Amino acid sequence: MTASIRSRSADFIIGSRYRRTVKSLGALLEGLIAGYGIAIPLGAVSVLIVNRSIDEGFRSGLGAGAGVASVDALCAATVVFAGVLVSSLLSPLATPLKLLGGAVLVLMGVLGVLKAWKEIGTEAMLAPERNSAWKAYFQFMGIAIVNPFTIVYFLALIMGGSTNWISSSGDCMMFIVGVTFASLSWQTILAGAGALAQKRLSARARRVTALIGNLIVILMGLDMVLA
Numbered sequence: 155m156t157a158s159i160r161s162r163s164a165d166f167i168i169g170s171r172y173r174r175t176v177k178s179l180g181a182l183l184e185g186l187i188a189g190y191g192i193a194i195p196l197g198a199v200s201v202l203i204v205n206r207s208i209d210e211g212f213r214s215g216l217g218a219g220a221g222v223a224s225v226d227a228l229c230a231a232t233v234v235f236a237g238v239l240v241s242s243l244l245s246p247l248a249t250p251l252k253l254l255g256g257a258v259l260v261l262m263g264v265l266g267v268l269k270a271w272k273e274i275g276t277e278a279m280l281a282p283e284r285n286s287a288w289k290a291y292f293q294f295m296g297i298a299i300v301n302p303f304t305i306v307y308f309l310a311l312i313m314g315g316s317t318n319w320i321s322s323s324g325d326c327m328m329f330i331v332g333v334t335f336a337s338l339s340w341q342t343i344l345a346g347a348g349a350l351a352q353k354r355l356s357a358r359a360r361r362v363t364a365l366i367g368n369l370i371v372i373l374m375g376l377d378m379v380l381a
Contacts, residue, residue: 181325185230185332192226192307192333193340198259198374199298200344205266205367206290207348208360215348217287219341221294226304227334233308234326251302252378258300259375266368270361 199222207215298304352360 177322178325178328181322181328182332185329185334186336187332188230188308188311188329189226189333189336190340191311192304193223193337198263198371199294199301201367201370201374202262202266202297203294203341203344204348204351205364205371206294207345208352208355208367209364210290211352212345212349213287214290215345216342217290218294219345220287220338221291221296222298223334223338223341224291225295225298226337227330228299229305230308230333231330233305233312234329251300255301256375256378256380258297259378260372261375262297263368263370263372263375266371267365270365270368 203215203218203222206218351363355363
């Protein structure tokens with residue numbers, strides 16, 4: 155009798171641990187999918203990261219990508235732990251943030267175009283800048299954080315979805331880890347692509363590529379402002 159009770163208790167504990175593990179892995183998987191979902195679609199910030207690597211090398215591009223990934227993780231964490239509050243606060247600020255984000259992109263694009271145009275055909279293009287990765291990190295954090303789309307994306311995904319792990323803080327952390335890993339890994343690929351282009355392209359081709367990329371950023375920023 156006692157042995158039977160102990161056996162059932164052991165089975166219950168093992169089953170409970172198994173269910174918790176599956177639930178946590180499900181939250182991690184959802185975080186990975188959500189992270190790649192927000193990171194992979196080509197946008198203005200993606201173009202800027204590639205341009206930064208082409209212009210200043212992999213370390214600077216990686217710093218820029220890490221800044222964007224940090225904002226993705228921050229937005230995911232904010233929505234997971236305070237979704238309803240964020241939704242009510244964000245609603246009246248959505249349009250101003252959208253305009254601000256578009257204006258920042260236009261400004262970044264214009265500065266990039268002026269720089270690339272000035273350096274095309276000059277000796278300056280033979281010596282790529284080597285700015286601090288931390289400078290790129292904080293600069294791109296600022297660019298990404300004024301874009302309301304990221305937090306709206308997570309609000310729609312989490313608040314409107316059928317997440318069965320939202321009540322567990324440990325599973326919420328697994329979701330955030332998944333988002334962070336996915337976003338950072340993709341931004342690293344972008345930085346690596348830019349660094350590879352820097353090595354393979356001639357100095358003039360790098361500047362022309364930067365010019366075209368920044369023109370695309372300006373168009374995307376104008377689309378945000380005028381839409």
